[in-house]
Amino acid sequence: MKVTFRISRYDPETNEGSYVEDFLLEVEEYELTEVTVLDALVEIKEDQDGSLTFRHGCGHGSCGSCAVLINEKNRLACETHLDDLELDEKTVVEVSSLPGFPTIKDLVVDMDNFFRNDRLARPFISGEDERSGPTETEQTPGELRRILEATECINCGACTASCPTYWENEGYLGPAALVRAYRWMEDSRNSEIEERLAALDDEKDGVWGCNKFFNCLEACPKEIDTVGIIEALKRSVITS
Amino acid sequence: MEIFEHDLLIVGGGAAGLRAAIAAREHVDDVGIISKVNVLRSHSVTAQGGISAPLGNTGEGVDDSWRVHFEDTVRGGDGLVDHDACEILTKGASGTVLELDNMGVPFNRTEDGRLDQRPFGGHSLPRSLYAADRTGHGITYALYGENVRLDNAVYNEFFLLDLVADGARVNGLTAYNMKSGEVVGFRGKSVVLATGGCTQAFAHTTSGAASTGDGLGIAMRNGIPLEDMEFIQFHPTGLPGSGILISEAARGEGGYLINDDGERFMKRYDPEKMELSSRDRVVRGMQREIERGKGIDGEDYLHLDLTHLSRRTLEEKLPTISQIAEDFAKVDPSERPIPVRPTAHYCMGGIPVTLNGRVKGSSWGNTWDNLFAAGEAACLSVHGANRLGTNSLLEAVVFGKRIGAVAGRTAEEGSFGKLPRETLNQQEKYLTELREKDGTVRLGEIKSRLRELTWNKCGVFRNQSDLEEANDEIYELRRTFSEELTLDDRGCKFNTELRSALELRNLLEFVPAVLLGAYKRTESRGAHYREDYPEKDDGNWAVHSYVVRTNEGRYGVDYRPVRNDTGRGTTDEGGE
Numbered sequence: 017m018k019v020t021f022r023i024s025r026y027d028p029e030t031n032e033g034s035y036v037e038d039f040l041l042e043v044e045e046y047e048l049t050e051v052t053v054l055d056a057l058v059e060i061k062e063d064q065d066g067s068l069t070f071r072h073g074c075g076h077g078s079c080g081s082c083a084v085l086i087n088e089k090n091r092l093a094c095e096t097h098l099d100d101l102e103l104d105e106k107t108v109v110e111v112s113s114l115p116g117f118p119t120i121k122d123l124v125v126d127m128d129n130f131f132r133n134d135r136l137a138r139p140f141i142s143g144e145d146e147r148s149g150p151t152e153t154e155q156t157p158g159e160l161r162r163i164l165e166a167t168e169c170i171n172c173g174a175c176t177a178s179c180p181t182y183w184e185n186e187g188y189l190g191p192a193a194l195v196r197a198y199r200w201m202e203d204s205r206n207s208e209i210e211e212r213l214a215a216l217d218d219e220k221d222g223v224w225g226c227n228k229f230f231n232c233l234e235a236c237p238k239e240i241d242t243v244g245i246i247e248a249l250k251r252s253v254i255t256s
Numbered sequence: 257m258e259i260f261e262h263d264l265l266i267v268g269g270g271a272a273g274l275r276a277a278i279a280a281r282e283h284v285d286d287v288g289i290i291s292k293v294n295v296l297r298s299h300s301v302t303a304q305g306g307i308s309a310p311l312g313n314t315g316e317g318v319d320d321s322w323r324v325h326f327e328d329t330v331r332g333g334d335g336l337v338d339h340d341a342c343e344i345l346t347k348g349a350s351g352t353v354l355e356l357d358n359m360g361v362p363f364n365r366t367e368d369g370r371l372d373q374r375p376f377g378g379h380s381l382p383r384s385l386y387a388a389d390r391t392g393h394g395i396t397y398a399l400y401g402e403n404v405r406l407d408n409a410v411y412n413e414f415f416l417l418d419l420v421a422d423g424a425r426v427n428g429l430t431a432y433n434m435k436s437g438e439v440v441g442f443r444g445k446s447v448v449l450a451t452g453g454c455t456q457a458f459a460h461t462t463s464g465a466a467s468t469g470d471g472l473g474i475a476m477r478n479g480i481p482l483e484d485m486e487f488i489q490f491h492p493t494g495l496p497g498s499g500i501l502i503s504e505a506a507r508g509e510g511g512y513l514i515n516d517d518g519e520r521f522m523k524r525y526d527p528e529k530m531e532l533s534s535r536d537r538v539v540r541g542m543q544r545e546i547e548r549g550k551g552i553d554g555e556d557y558l559h560l561d562l563t564h565l566s567r568r569t570l571e572e573k574l575p576t577i578s579q580i581a582e583d584f585a586k587v588d589p590s591e592r593p594i595p596v597r598p599t600a601h602y603c604m605g606g607i608p609v610t611l612n613g614r615v616k617g618s619s620w621g622n623t624w625d626n627l628f629a630a631g632e633a634a635c636l637s638v639h640g641a642n643r644l645g646t647n648s649l650l651e652a653v654v655f656g657k658r659i660g661a662v663a664g665r666t667a668e669e670g671s672f673g674k675l676p677r678e679t680l681n682q683q684e685k686y687l688t689e690l691r692e693k694d695g696t697v698r699l700g701e702i703k704s705r706l707r708e709l710t711w712n713k714c715g716v717f718r719n720q721s722d723l724e725e726a727n728d729e730i731y732e733l734r735r736t737f738s739e740e741l742t743l744d745d746r747g748c749k750f751n752t753e754l755r756s757a758l759e760l761r762n763l764l765e766f767v768p769a770v771l772l773g774a775y776k777r778t779e780s781r782g783a784h785y786r787e788d789y790p791e792k793d794d795g796n797w798a799v800h801s802y803v804v805r806t807n808e809g810r811y812g813v814d815y816r817p818v819r820n821d822t823g824r825g826t827t828d829e830g831g832e
C-alpha cells in the first residue's frame with residue numbers, strides 16, 4: 017500500500033515560511049511492523065529529496081537524536097513503527113518538528129536552551145568529598161534504585177517540548193532538566209543537597225513552574241515518571 | 257568567518273574526548289570540545305555491555321589482577337598486541353574505572369553495595385562493570401557532567417573539515433558550523449582527535465550513523481598513515497536487517513547460540529569456551545553454520561536463546577536488549593530466541609600514536625609536535641588483531657585521560673600558530689563546489705555501493721580475487737564521487753546532505769587502507785581471515801601495517817614489528 021508522509025518543512029534561507037509537503041512510499045502490509053518512521057525519512061531523503069532535514073544517530077532509542085512530532089505525539093522516529101500509528105484508510109503519517117523549540121530547518125529544532133537548562137540542573141556529583149577517588153564508593157542496590165529510572169533519560173526533549181509551561185517560559189527548567197536535577201542530587205555519592213534545593217525553589221523557573229499538565233508523562237519514550245519525580249523534588253524543597 | 261581560540265582543542269565528545277578534556281584541565285584552563293553531533297549523542301552512549309577492570313569484586317573474580325587482565329588481552333589480540341601499551345591499559349584500569357564510579361556512573365551493585373562484575377568473552381574472570389546494559393550512556397553522561405562542572409567549552413554540531421598544519425605542527429582546524437552554515441576556524445596550541453569509529457563503512461553494522469571515520473579520512477589527506485586497518489571486528493550478535501546490537505552481555509549472563517537443528521554449535525568451534533569464545537571465533541563459527549545451511553530455516557541468521565535466563569536477569573541486567581528484541585525483532589526474549597547475525601562493530605586499527613598519544617608520521621616513528629589521537633580513532637595496538645569486549649570503553653577512558661594530560665601539558669608549554677584566512681576560504685570554496693554538484697548519481701547510491709563492496713569483498717572471510725576486485729572498484733567509486741555526484745540541498749544552513757557527502761568523502765579516503773591492508777596480509781589472524789591463507793604466519797606477519805596515501809591519491813603499505821617484550825619501553829606521562 018501507499019503511505020503518505022506529510023512533512024512540515026521550513027527552509028531558513030528562503031522567505032517561504034513553513035509549509036507541508038507530501039511524500040509517498042510504497043510499503044507492503046507485512047512491513048508495517050518492521051519499518052520505522054526514521055527508516056521512511058531516510059528512504060525519502062536518499063531516493064526522493066536529499067534536502068529533507070532531520071537528526072538521527074543510533075537508530076534504536078539510545079542517543080535521543082530523533083524526537084519529532086508524529087501524528088500529534090512527540091516520539092522517537094527510530095522507535096516508532098508504522099503499525100504503532102494505527103494508520104486508518106487514509107494512511108497518512110504527519111511528521112513535524114518538536115513544538116516548543118525554534119525550528120532550524122524542517123524537522124531539526126534548536127535545543128540550545130534545552131541544554132542550557134540541563135547544565136543548570138547541575139548534572140554531576142558534588143559536595144565535600146567531591147572526587148575523593150579513586151577509592152570505590154559504596155552504594156546499596158536500594159540507593160541505586162532510587163535514581164535508576166531518572167538515569168534512563170536520553171535528553172531527547174520529547175517531554176519538555178510537550179510542556180505548556182515551557183512554551184510560555186523557556187526559563188522554566190522543564191521536565192527533562194528537573195529529572196536530571198533529581199538524578200544527580202539524589203545519588204548517594206552526592207552530598208551537595210541544600211544549595212541544589214535552594215536553586216530549584218523558584219516560583220517560575222524551578223519546581224513550582226510545574227503545573228501538572230501531565231503531557232510530559234505521556235511523551236517520554238522511556239516511560240519515566242516525570243511528574244512523580246518532580247513531585248518528589250517539590251516535597252524535598254518544602255522539607256528542606 | 258569566525259575564528260575561535262582555545263589552548264587545547266579536542267575533536268570528539270565521546271568517552272575518549274570527554275575524558276581527555278577533564279585530564280587536560282590539570283595543565284590548561286581553556287579547553288574547547290568540538291563535535292559533529294551533540295556530545296550526548298556520541299556513539300559512546302550506545303555502548304551496552306560494560307567496561308573491564310580487574311577489581312575482583314565477585315567471588316569468582318577474587319584472584320584477578322592487572323596481570324591476568326593483561327594476559328587475557330594479549331591472548332585475545334592474537335600476537336599483535338603491543339605489550340607496553342597493554343600494560344598501561346590494564347594497570348590503569350582499576351583506578352580509572354573507580355574515578356568513573358566517583359563521578360557518578362550508575363554501575364550495578366552487589367547486595368553489599370560493591371561494584372558488581374559479570375563475565376565477558378575472552379576474559380578469564382568476571383571483570384566487566386556494567387550499568388545494566390546502558391554502560392556507555394552512564395559513562396558518557398557522567399563524563400559530560402564533569403565537563404559541565406569544569407565549564408569546558410562545547411561546540412555541538414560543528415563538523416571538522418580539516419587540520420591546519422604547518423609541517424609537523426598543527427595550528428588549528430577548520431569546521432562547518434551546521435547551525436550558522438558558515439566555515440569557522442579554531443586556533444589551538446595542541447589538538448586531540450577523538451573522532452570515534454568507522455564501521456559505517458560496512459553494509460551491516462552495529463554502529464550509529466555518525467561512525468564514519470572522519471578523523472581517519474582527514475588523517476589520510478594530511479599524509480598521516482593508518483595502522484592495522486585490516487582488523488575490523490565483526491560482532492556475533494546484531495539483528496538481521498538493522499544490525500542493531502544485542503550485547504555480548506547476553507552471552508555473559510548465560511545465553512546460548514543455536515542453529516536450525518537447535519544445537520549449541522559453538523561446541524564444534526570452541527568446546528571449552530563455547531559462546532564466550534573470542535568474537536572472531538564465534539563469528540566464523542556462525543558464518544560456517546550459515547554456509548552449511550544450518551542458519552534458521554536455511555536463512556543467513558542464527559538464534560540467541562535467553563529463554564532459560566531468569567526474568568530478574570532480563571529485567572535488571574539486560575533491560576535494553578530485552579526492549580530492543582521486543583521493539584525491533586518482535587520477540588519476547590523470555591519466551592522465544594532472538595534472531596542474530598554477524599555485523600561490523602569495531603575497528604582495531606586507526607591513527608598510529610605513541611604511548612602518549614602523539615600522532616606518528618610514519619612506521620619508523622617520527623611524530624607530530626602537538627597533534628594527538630585517542631579512543632577508537634587511534635591505534636595504540638592494545639587490542640591487537642581482535643579486541644575483547646569491554647576493553648574499548650576502557651581504552652577510551654584510560655588513554656583518554658593519559659593523552660588528555662599530555663596534550664594539556666603540550667598546550668601549556670606551547671604557543672598559538674598562524675591560521676591563515678586563506679585556509680578558511682579554501683574550505684568555503686570546497687563546500688560551495690560540493691553543494692553545487694550536479695551530476696547523475698545520488699549520494700545514497702554511492703554510499704550503499706561502497707558499503708556492499710566492503711561487506712561482500714572484505715567481510716568475515718576474505719580472499720585474493722575478491723580483494724583485487726575491491727581495490728579496483730574503490731577507485732571507480734572515488735571517481736564517481738568526484739565526477740558524477742549530485743546533491744539536492746543547495747542551502748548553507750544545517751545542510752545534512754552536505755554533511756553526509758563530507759562523511760562519504762572521508763569513508764572513500766580510508767576504506768582503501770582497509771582493502772590494501774587485507775590484500776597484502778597473506779595469513780589469518782584475529783579478525784582478519786583469508787580463505788586462501790587460513791593459517792597464522794608469525795614468521796612473516798607478526799607486524800603492524802601502515803597504509804599511507806601519496807599525493808597522487810595512491811596507497812602504499814609499510815610495516816613495523818610488534819613490541820612484545822613485556823615491560824620494555826613503558827613510558828609514563830613524564831617522557832616519551
Ligand SMILES: Cc1cc2nc3c(=O)[nH]c(=O)nc-3n(C[C@H](O)[C@H](O)[C@H](O)COP(=O)(O)OP(=O)(O)OC[C@H]3O[C@@H](n4cnc5c(N)ncnc54)[C@H](O)[C@@H]3O)c2cc1C
Binds near residue numbers: 392415
Ligand atoms: C553498539 C555498540 C556497543 C558497544 N558496546 C561496548 C561495550 O559494552 N564495551 C566496550 O568497551 N565497548 C563497546 N563498544 C565500543 C565502544 O563503544 C567504542 O569503541 C567507544 O565508545 C568509542 O569512543 P570514542 O570516544 O572513541 O568515540 P565516539 O563515542 O564514537 O565519539 C566520537 C566523537 O567524535 C565526534 N566526531 C566524529 N567525527 C567528527 C567530525 N568530522 N567533526 C566533529 N566531530 C566529529 C562525534 O561527534 C563524537 O562526539 C560498542 C560499540 C558499539 C557500536
Ligand code: FES
Binds near residue numbers: 092
Ligand atoms: S536515532 Fe538514537 S534515539 Fe532515535
